[in-house]
Amino acid sequence: MAESALSIQDLTVRYRGSATDAVTDATLDLGAGRAVVVGPNGSGKTTLIKAALGLTPLTKGSVRVFGHDVRTLRGELGVGTNLADVYRLMTISVGGLIALWSDLKGAPDHELRRWVEEFSLTEVLDRPLHRISTGQTKLVGDLLALAFSPRLLLLDEPFDNVDFGRRHRFIELLRQSPASVLMNTHELELLHALPDWDLYFMFDGRLLGRFRTADLDRLYVSRGARPGALTTFRTSVGEFSITLDTGDVPMKGSSNLSYLLERAV
Amino acid sequence: MLAVPYTRAVLRNPNILLWGIAFMAFWFVLGAYVFSVGLAHTRPSEVGYTSAWFAIIALFSLTIVAMSIASSLTYGTEALAFSFRYTRLTPVSYVASLLVAAAAIGVLLSLVMAGLVSGLFSAHFGTAIGPANLAGLVGVSVLAGAFMMGLGTVLVLVVVNYLTLRSLSFIEFVPLVLSYIFGFAQLYVALPAAALYLSPWNDMESLLFEAYRGAPATATLAVSSSVTLYWPYCVAGLAAWVLVLVAAASLLLGRIRAVSIQEGRQI
Numbered sequence: 001m002a003e004s005a006l007s008i009q010d011l012t013v014r015y016r017g018s019a020t021d022a023v024t025d026a027t028l029d030l031g032a033g034r035a036v037v038v039g040p041n042g043s044g045k046t047t048l049i050k051a052a053l054g055l056t057p058l059t060k061g062s063v064r065v066f067g068h069d070v071r072t073l074r075g076e077l078g079v080g081t082n083l084a085d086v087y088r089l090m091t092i093s094v095g096g097l098i099a100l101w102s103d104l105k106g107a108p109d110h111e112l113r114r115w116v117e118e119f120s121l122t123e124v125l126d127r128p129l130h131r132i133s134t135g136q137t138k139l140v141g142d143l144l145a146l147a148f149s150p151r152l153l154l155l156d157e158p159f160d161n162v163d164f165g166r167r168h169r170f171i172e173l174l175r176q177s178p179a180s181v182l183m184n185t186h187e188l189e190l191l192h193a194l195p196d197w198d199l200y201f202m203f204d205g206r207l208l209g210r211f212r213t214a215d216l217d218r219l220y221v222s223r224g225a226r227p228g229a230l231t232t233f234r235t236s237v238g239e240f241s242i243t244l245d246t247g248d249v250p251m252k253g254s255s256n257l258s259y260l261l262e263r264a265v
Numbered sequence: 266m267l268a269v270p271y272t273r274a275v276l277r278n279p280n281i282l283l284w285g286i287a288f289m290a291f292w293f294v295l296g297a298y299v300f301s302v303g304l305a306h307t308r309p310s311e312v313g314y315t316s317a318w319f320a321i322i323a324l325f326s327l328t329i330v331a332m333s334i335a336s337s338l339t340y341g342t343e344a345l346a347f348s349f350r351y352t353r354l355t356p357v358s359y360v361a362s363l364l365v366a367a368a369a370i371g372v373l374l375s376l377v378m379a380g381l382v383s384g385l386f387s388a389h390f391g392t393a394i395g396p397a398n399l400a401g402l403v404g405v406s407v408l409a410g411a412f413m414m415g416l417g418t419v420l421v422l423v424v425v426n427y428l429t430l431r432s433l434s435f436i437e438f439v440p441l442v443l444s445y446i447f448g449f450a451q452l453y454v455a456l457p458a459a460a461l462y463l464s465p466w467n468d469m470e471s472l473l474f475e476a477y478r479g480a481p482a483t484a485t486l487a488v489s490s491s492v493t494l495y496w497p498y499c500v501a502g503l504a505a506w507v508l509v510l511v512a513a514a515s516l517l518l519g520r521i522r523a524v525s526i527q528e529g530r531q532i
Contacts, residue, residue, distance in 0.1 A: 075349075087344060
């Protein structure tokens, strides 16, 4: 049996000097599949991605990438991410960055350069990342993640500050990629474009799931612990339940989880 | 793998141009036209005086290599931690690239300093005073660049891996502070020769002096009659420091802790 692309077991992350966990007891096995984690800003989604990449110390639990402990992993070329900070090895133009990354990955960059043109990013090729807009930085990260034939993609809010047309083109590229994907977002409406993905929710560092994105329109959020709930969770404003086919507020039509919780309160 | 882009990136850093070259040129102007008042108008004293100025200011200029690398590393820990896991980059190949880049930048800075000091001091004294041993100067600069790279890397990684991040903004200035302390100490203070051989800053200063003047440096540069230093000991002392620092940098890079840029900026 093939090793899971990403296996997270009982993961807890607490930053130095912090009194609370950023991620608490998270468990997720991606297998060869694709999963999206949805949660409000500050819920621990980015920390989960960073921990999965080995970029933040694990307080408890384990992360395995293709069967290897992420803490001792070296030279695994099949992993891509859109976190912009991992591309800041030095002050270098975006064009130089593409050439450099092609060298570091040992793979040609012609496909990536074609995407750069297609996404109308040629104007930023001569500029370093810190001199381009937030949306352009996000897109450059997205395309660098997708380039060089990754087998596992870890994407942090890939659609933030990206316009409608390019969001959907990027989703098309994601669909065409054979890579396993763990992606996080705070935007519920985009999940309709990913109907066959596993779905997790994240609130205050706790990962809830697994659901399916295809069931999104059947899910409801209700105040308090409801009988027959698929899961319950506690936030700073109280306890909530996620229920199927009935409940206080339907996820259908909600743009993000913060808004959903506000309506449920 | 990274040597060429890294060298380009450092050379395009305005801090190198401002603090590594322009500010040092200002010191040379002071040395040539202000502090030279009262100097005996003899060729040996003018050459010795010019060589001492070159040695100490070139040392300060080279220190900018350590500061640039330290600053770049401070904001690049996540990138390095990621690259070692998910690209062909290894701590050893990264150190090798930095060594090549630092040596190239070191040579360039030393040659610029030599050009500036030759032009300004020759113009003021009315006689040509240039570097006597250009090949030696290049050799010292390569070693000095390597030392500064090792120093900047090790200082930042010790803080990032084992200490509190509050020390980071301070640590970038440690190489400069030490260069000033040791650099000026050899100019005026009678230190034992053994201490000078053991101090990498004084090894660099002595070798830069000798390469420019074409005669051995003395334990106290301002006193030509003080103990004469033996250049192979200076080279051996400096090379030993480079080896230790490069080995330490490679080990520390292998255990690098990723620090987010936001976390770094908050301190």
